[in-house]
Amino acid sequence: MxxxxxxxxxxxxxxxxxxxxxxxxxxxxxxxxxxxxxxxxxxxxxxxxxxxxxxxxxxxxxxxxxxxxxxxxxxxxxxxxxHLTLDDPKKMGAVYTWMETEALHFDPAAMKLVFQLCTTQVLGIPMNEALVAENQGKLNSVLDVYEDRLSKSRYLGADSFTMADLFHLPGINSLMSTKLRPMFEDRPHVNAWVNDILARPSWAEIIALKKSQS
Amino acid sequence: MxxxxxxxxxxxxxxxxxxxxxxxxxxxxxxxxxxxxxxxxxxxxxxxxxxxxxxxxxxxxxxxxxxxxxxxxxxxxxxxxxHLTLDDPKKMGAVYTWMETEALHFDPAAMKLVFQLCTTQVLGIPMNEALVAENQGKLNSVLDVYEDRLSKSRYLGADSFTMADLFHLPGINSLMSTKLRPMFEDRPHVNAWVNDILARPSWAEIIALKKSQS
Missing domain, CATH: 3.40.30.10 (Glutaredoxin)
Incomplete structure (x- = not known):
C-alpha cells in the first residue's frame, strides 16, 4: 500500500x-x-x-x-x-472560492474556539474569554455569509457535495459538541447543510476510528 | 474584455x-x-x-x-x-504544499506585521508592540523552514518559478520596506530567492501601477 x-x-x-x-x-x-x-x-x-x-x-x-x-x-x-471536484472549470471557480473561505475564514476562528472551549479543559489550563468572544464574533459573520450562500446553492461550492464542504467536517463536528451548537442550528440553511454533510458514511467511519483510538 | x-x-x-x-x-x-x-x-x-x-x-x-x-x-x-503550475501531478503536490504554507503560515504573520509597522502610521493609531513581537516570532520560524527548503530547491514549490513563489510577492515586497528587511537578507537562500522573484518584470509592472495610483 x-x-x-x-x-x-x-x-x-x-x-x-x-x-x-x-x-x-x-x-x-x-x-x-x-x-x-x-x-x-x-x-x-x-x-x-x-x-x-x-x-x-x-x-x-x-x-x-x-x-x-x-x-x-x-x-x-x-x-x-x-468525484469531489467539478470537470467544468467555469463552475470550479466557486468551489475554489469556498475552499479558500474555509481555510482562511471559517477554520482559523473554529480552531481557536475548539482549543479554548475543549482543549483547555483537557489540559487543565484557563480559558481565554476574550479570545472566545473575538472568534465567536468572527464565526458569526462567516455563518451569516454561509446562510445566504446556502439559501441559493445546496452545497457551498456547487449544487453537489465537493471538497469545499468536506474541508469543513472536522471543525463543524468539534464545534457541534460545544455551547456554540446553536450558532449552526439557528440558521435554517446552515443547519440543513450541517446535518447533510455530517450524515455522510465517510464521516461515520472517521468518528468510529477516532473512538477506537481514544 | x-x-x-x-x-x-x-x-x-x-x-x-x-x-x-x-x-x-x-x-x-x-x-x-x-x-x-x-x-x-x-x-x-x-x-x-x-x-x-x-x-x-x-x-x-x-x-x-x-x-x-x-x-x-x-x-x-x-x-x-x-505556466505557473506543473503538468506532473507527482511534482505538483509540493507546489500545493508550499501554496498552503504561504496562505496559512507566511501570509497571516506577514499581513499582521505590515499592518502594525506600516498601516498604523498612515492611520495615526498606536502600534501594538506585543502583536509585532508575536508575529515576528512566527515569521522567524517560517523563514527558518524556507531557508532549509531553498537550500535544496531553487524555488519553494519546484526548481522552477510557480504559483507558490508568486503568492508571496506582495507580502515580501511590503516587509522589505520595514525594519524586518534583515530577516530576509540574513538568510542566504531566502535572500537569493527574494531578489530573484522581486526582479520579475511582472512585479515591476505592479509597482509601477501602484505608484501611478497613489
Missing amino acids: ALKVYGHVITPAVQRVMVYLAEKELEYKYIPVNIFAGDHKKQPYLSLNPFGLVPAFKDGDVTLFESRAIIRYIEETYKGKT | ALKVYGHVITPAVQRVMVYLAEKELEYKYIPVNIFAGDHKKQPYLSLNPFGLVPAFKDGDVTLFESRAIIRYIEETYKGKT
Whole structure:
C-alpha cells in the first residue's frame, strides 16, 4: 500500500485527510504519531513536516504536508470512487472560492474556539474569554455569509457535495459538541447543510476510528 | 474584455491577482474600489464579495473572491503566456504544499506585521508592540523552514518559478520596506530567492501601477 498518513485521528487536520480518503474509498496506511508525547515536534517526524504539525503524508517518494495540499495532490493523482471536484472549470471557480473561505475564514476562528472551549479543559489550563468572544464574533459573520450562500446553492461550492464542504467536517463536528451548537442550528440553511454533510458514511467511519483510538 | 478585477492596487491581495495576470500576459480591466471611503463594506460591492474584502473578480457571469481562488480559476480556464503550475501531478503536490504554507503560515504573520509597522502610521493609531513581537516570532520560524527548503530547491514549490513563489510577492515586497528587511537578507537562500522573484518584470509592472495610483 503506497499512501501513508502520519498523525493522530484526534486532530481535525488528520480527520480532514482521512474523511477525504474514505470518500474516495482509497486504501492507505494510518501511521499514528504520539502527539501527546510531542513526537511531532522532534525528529524523525520533522523531516516529514518541518512545521511540526500533523498530518504528514507519503506516497512512495513524494512527501507532503498541509491537509488541503495532500487532498489536492491525491485528487489529481488517483481517481477513487467519488468525484469531489467539478470537470467544468467555469463552475470550479466557486468551489475554489469556498475552499479558500474555509481555510482562511471559517477554520482559523473554529480552531481557536475548539482549543479554548475543549482543549483547555483537557489540559487543565484557563480559558481565554476574550479570545472566545473575538472568534465567536468572527464565526458569526462567516455563518451569516454561509446562510445566504446556502439559501441559493445546496452545497457551498456547487449544487453537489465537493471538497469545499468536506474541508469543513472536522471543525463543524468539534464545534457541534460545544455551547456554540446553536450558532449552526439557528440558521435554517446552515443547519440543513450541517446535518447533510455530517450524515455522510465517510464521516461515520472517521468518528468510529477516532473512538477506537481514544 | 471579459476579465474584471475589483479592488485597489495598494492592497496585497489585489496585487497578487494582478501580478499573476501580468505573468500570464492576460488582458483584464482593473475596476478601482474606493476602500478609503469604505466602499468595499457597502453594496453594490458586497454582492461581489460578501466578506467586504478586496479583490473580487468577474469573468462574464462567473463572480469570484479570494485572491488565490481567482488565480486558480484563471490558471485552469485560460492558457496565458507562462505556466505557473506543473503538468506532473507527482511534482505538483509540493507546489500545493508550499501554496498552503504561504496562505496559512507566511501570509497571516506577514499581513499582521505590515499592518502594525506600516498601516498604523498612515492611520495615526498606536502600534501594538506585543502583536509585532508575536508575529515576528512566527515569521522567524517560517523563514527558518524556507531557508532549509531553498537550500535544496531553487524555488519553494519546484526548481522552477510557480504559483507558490508568486503568492508571496506582495507580502515580501511590503516587509522589505520595514525594519524586518534583515530577516530576509540574513538568510542566504531566502535572500537569493527574494531578489530573484522581486526582479520579475511582472512585479515591476505592479509597482509601477501602484505608484501611478497613489
